[in-house]
Amino acid sequence: METIKNVSVPEVSLSGKLEGLEQQYIDLYKQYHEQIKQHSASVMNLSRDVSFGLFEQLGFPTSKLENYKYTDLKEPLSGEYGLNLNRLKIPVNPYEVFKCDVPGIHSYLYFVVNDGFYPVNDTRNETLPEGVIIGSLSQMAEVHPELIENYYGKLSNTKKDGLVAFNGAFAQDGFFMYVPKNVQLDRPVQLINIMRSDVDFMANSHNLIILGEGAKAQLLVCDHTVDDVRFLSNRVTEVFIGENATYEHYKLENTHTKTTNLSTLLIDQQASSNVLGNIITLHNGVTRNTIEIDIDGENCETLLCGMAIADKKQQVDNFTSIIHNQPNSNSRELFKYVLDDMSKGGFTGKLYVARDAQKTSAFQTNRNILLNKSAKMRTKPQLEIYADDVKCSHGATIGQLDETAKFYMQSRGIPEKEARLLLMYAFTGDVIENIRIDALQDRIKLLVEKRLRGELSNYEGCVICQ
Amino acid sequence: MNTTNNNQSQAQTSPLLGRTGEPLLTIKNLHANVNGKEILKGLDLTVRQGEIHAIMGPNGAGKSTLASVLTGNPAFEVTHGSVTFYGKDLLELSPEQRANEGIFLSFQYPVEIPGVSMVNFMRTAINEQRKYRGLDQISATDFLRLMREKKELVEMDNKLANRSVNEGFSGGEKKRNEIFQMAMLDPSLSILDETDSGLDIDALRIVANGVNKLKRPDNASIVITHYQRLLDYIIPDFVHVLYDGKIVKSGTKDLAFELEERGYDWIKQEVEETR
Numbered sequence A: 001m002e003t004i005k006n007v008s009v010p011e012v013s014l015s016g017k018l019e020g021l022e023q024q025y026i027d028l029y030k031q032y033h034e035q036i037k038q039h040s041a042s043v044m045n046l047s048r049d050v051s052f053g054l055f056e057q058l059g060f061p062t063s064k065l066e067n068y069k070y071t072d073l074k075e076p077l078s079g080e081y082g083l084n085l086n087r088l089k090i091p092v093n094p095y096e097v098f099k100c101d102v103p104g105i106h107s108y109l110y111f112v113v114n115d116g117f118y119p120v121n122d123t124r125n126e127t128l129p130e131g132v133i134i135g136s137l138s139q140m141a142e143v144h145p146e147l148i149e150n151y152y153g154k155l156s157n158t159k160k161d162g163l164v165a166f167n168g169a170f171a172q173d174g175f176f177m178y179v180p181k182n183v184q185l186d187r188p189v190q191l192i193n194i195m196r197s198d199v200d201f202m203a204n205s206h207n208l209i210i211l212g213e214g215a216k217a218q219l220l221v222c223d224h225t226v227d228d229v230r231f232l233s234n235r236v237t238e239v240f241i242g243e244n245a246t247y248e249h250y251k252l253e254n255t256h257t258k259t260t261n262l263s264t265l266l267i268d269q270q271a272s273s274n275v276l277g278n279i280i281t282l283h284n285g286v287t288r289n290t291i292e293i294d295i296d297g298e299n300c301e302t303l304l305c306g307m308a309i310a311d312k313k314q315q316v317d318n319f320t321s322i323i324h325n326q327p328n329s330n331s332r333e334l335f336k337y338v339l340d341d342m343s344k345g346g347f348t349g350k351l352y353v354a355r356d357a358q359k360t361s362a363f364q365t366n367r368n369i370l371l372n373k374s375a376k377m378r379t380k381p382q383l384e385i386y387a388d389d390v391k392c393s394h395g396a397t398i399g400q401l402d403e404t405a406k407f408y409m410q411s412r413g414i415p416e417k418e419a420r421l422l423l424m425y426a427f428t429g430d431v432i433e434n435i436r437i438d439a440l441q442d443r444i445k446l447l448v449e450k451r452l453r454g455e456l457s458n459y460e461g462c463v464i465c466q
Numbered sequence B: 001m002n003t004t005n006n007n008q009s010q011a012q013t014s015p016l017l018g019r020t021g022e023p024l025l026t027i028k029n030l031h032a033n034v035n036g037k038e039i040l041k042g043l044d045l046t047v048r049q050g051e052i053h054a055i056m057g058p059n060g061a062g063k064s065t066l067a068s069v070l071t072g073n074p075a076f077e078v079t080h081g082s083v084t085f086y087g088k089d090l091l092e093l094s095p096e097q098r099a100n101e102g103i104f105l106s107f108q109y110p111v112e113i114p115g116v117s118m119v120n121f122m123r124t125a126i127n128e129q130r131k132y133r134g135l136d137q138i139s140a141t142d143f144l145r146l147m148r149e150k151k152e153l154v155e156m157d158n159k160l161a162n163r164s165v166n167e168g169f170s171g172g173e174k175k176r177n178e179i180f181q182m183a184m185l186d187p188s189l190s191i192l193d194e195t196d197s198g199l200d201i202d203a204l205r206i207v208a209n210g211v212n213k214l215k216r217p218d219n220a221s222i223v224i225t226h227y228q229r230l231l232d233y234i235i236p237d238f239v240h241v242l243y244d245g246k247i248v249k250s251g252t253k254d255l256a257f258e259l260e261e262r263g264y265d266w267i268k269q270e271v272e273e274t275r
């Protein structure tokens, strides 16, 4: 087994001394676009130049943009990152690094190392129900072009977002999952994103998930970093949910403070489908999650939850958008933040109800606790409602821990530190309740408690599995 | 009349007392502020093992303030005086240390703690107390047995114990929950701040009964109440009147009857006259 230390991943180094932060990447693309295409799939290459053109036009988002008000990417993007455009194989044994034996969770287990799908022969994955396809997006795009053509880029290509456009230009691979009509996965699927490199490194990956009519799947995405270098990941995930299908998307980030984690999750829901998203940031550097859910059929259920625990100089910005295009659907949103030290949180809850989307009910809650005067939270509900027969509400609070409750606990002999912990833990409780995989819920309860106690190490590898 | 002296000599002068319990709590010349305003203005009180003291007095006199100061509520600042508990300087201790030393307050307004289950709350409290006293954690079976036993003692609904602490409890249920917690923690000094208010007649009897069953020769209670009726159930050794931050009169349970009949005006007058 090769040791990690001997691995050298990047082959293109960037000088970063050009005019704008974008320029070096624009030059890079112009110089290397043939290689980029050569090492990807033709379906993914179709829109590549268009995406690049869009990126040239938009550039990286700045905090002057309404949708990026709470994320400042100037500092993270001014780093010099290597990219692996020639898809050099990264000699790493993910099992060795992560000892991922998933006790209790019994998942189908897959890895993306940096920005490429990393094939492993896992016997647990042999029992996938018939017709289910999981694998490398670029590979599957060659094997099943007809399937992927209809979906790839259909949600992302229309976005006027510099990061999404950048991803369209540079992403060469990612995770692909297809669950055919009426097939229900008996176990959760787990996707582990591992960042590993000896030098500062940037990863762009594109994931595509398709659930046919009446299909059912749970996906748990874990983000991890291994090496003590700066990482920037820019991932786009497109999810298509067929009629009557049920999909749960859990995202658990436990990365180190030198990580910039940019992720865009785009979900399209057809009639009578049910979607749960639960986006948990346990430990990180700079995180920006864009989550957009389009409800394009009647009678859909959508529940989007999330939480962040941040301290030191960590930053977490969740930009969420739920769009009701059709009548008779319910959406609910619940995000909670616990911020300490100099950490910064941002939350945007965009809710759009189209004129025809009558009988929509949509509720949004964002609650935040600041443990320290230097911590900052910015929250913004953004409701655009064009239908008249709807039930919508939103609420946001920023506060401190309840001192009366703390004293009450102390008066029962519970030390102040423990009382604070219990209160913080209780505060995140309703987000954790919305994890519908029991073993995962138990695990996350434990991790949140460890995190609040300051005992969670983000270098340990896969915290879910260990 | 020198109320301070009167108060200090209570233990000797009480006709009820042939016993000489160890002093559990000794409060001397206690002054305390809240938000810069003086509320306790030189309060003296001695509580010995085995005694029940009732404290009565008009609204705003400082009764709950006394309870807050004794339990270490950080909103209250002690400016003068001393409080010793089992010979220790109580004012030096943190709220949790005081609790683990054996002081328990049944709050006038119990606090709701959404998301913290009663079971988790009680288990944490019990184990912290055990840790403080150098004991091992309680076993799961012992804990469940204790919970069951004490729930029965105060006839508390099982459903309440499965909910978050006080969340959505009715006024009476909250008070009953306070006595349940008291039973669980088995304090040596319990302070009941208007535990009777908000209780229906049956609940009053049950709660009082619970308190009486927890009574032992080596513990003591301070019962703050506005109504003599509670004292029919929990029979006090002393009744004190707290007025304007001081104990201005002490007596036997007959004093409670007198107050019930005559109100506080005559006491206020007495105090004014001695000024």
Ligand SMILES: Nc1ncnc2c1ncn2[C@@H]1O[C@H](COP(=O)(O)OP(=O)(O)OP(=O)(O)O)[C@@H](O)[C@H]1O
Pocket (backbone or CB within 6 Å): B034, B035, B039, B057, B058, B059, B060, B061, B062, B063, B064, B065, B066, B075, B108
């Ligand atoms: N946190 C506070 N801030 C300001 N004033 C306070 C605070 N707590 C108590 N006080 C004041 O202190 C005085 C004594 O209050 P306390 O609650 O001790 O009275 P009490 O004797 O318990 O009255 P009651 O019979 O109504 O319960 C009152 O005037 C009250 O308004």
Ligand SMILES: [Mg+2]
Pocket (backbone or CB within 6 Å): B063, B064, B065, B108, B193
């Ligand atoms: Mg009071």
